[in-house]
Amino acid sequence: MQPFDPAPPRDWMDERLEGYLDGDLTPEETARFERGLRRDDWAAELRRAASIRDGLRALPLPECPPHVTRAVLREARRRARAEWLHRTREGLTHAWRLTARPALAMAVLVALVVVAALVTRPPRPAPARAEVEHALAEVKWTLAYLSEVGRQTGASVHRDVLDAHVFGPMHEALGAFAHDPPE
């Protein structure tokens, strides 16, 4: 006595029709599908599906129009370039943040410190009032000394040069003239 084997439902058959034609079903599904072909008009349905498949395979492959090919390739290159730039920019930004920016910041800081050290001097403490007073006394003494040097030098020149060699002989000559004027 044969075991009872109900026919697979119609939608089950419909879902596996193309798979059966392409040989994609499992052995159990293939056996069950073939049992389902014995009823209704599944055999005619199968033949119709196989005919459509064979007709489609026989059709010539359509060629892509050249302008479509160019547009597609252009878009593909554009997208590839954009992707490359995006990755490169991200990489540089990452490197900049990690190394170049801190290094440049340090270099600028060092340069600023060097320039500041060269240009500015440490602030000198303001002289105390007593120091200023003492310096003023020194300045006045220096001016007095200069004036005294000039005075003494002038007196020396007057005494040693003018009196000795000019006024003295002139006085003597005038005195001799007064006492003994020429006739």
Place this chain on the structure above:
Amino acid sequence: MRIRTLFLALILLGPTGAVHAQDRLEDAPGYVDLRTFEAWFDASPTLEVSVKGPLLRLVAEASRYDDPDLAEMLAGLRAIQVRGFPLRRSDFDEVARRASEMADRLEARGWDTVIRVRKDDEQVDMHVKVQDGRIAGMVVMVVQPGYDETVFLNIVGEIDPEQIGRLGRKFNIGRLEDW
């Protein structure tokens, strides 16, 4: 943009260092380094005056109320320096010879001789440096035996000898320690 601004600031700051270097007192035409004279003596100076830079400006301001003429004169100066040394009579000839040589070197460098006195026990030289029609410096060398009778003096800046003489006569000369 920020980096460009930063480099511009560095470029602007750079020349200020050069300008500062050019303003050194030692480079002034009327300046003479008195350490040259210190090398002639074994002893340290018995008299030392060094008023320059900010201290000189403060001295000028301090005298403005009591003596405006003095303040005006000091405002044109950059330095006043004096060194006094003890000199034995036995060393007079040697120091006098060196002072004469220094006077010759100053003349060779464009200093004009104002006073030159030569005696057996006294030698006086006064020179002025003229630049652009103005006196930019004065050097006085007095060589005389005594405790602090040998004096070397340098004034740097715009000098008016008449003004110095007029102002100096107001102050009584004595020993600096007594001031």
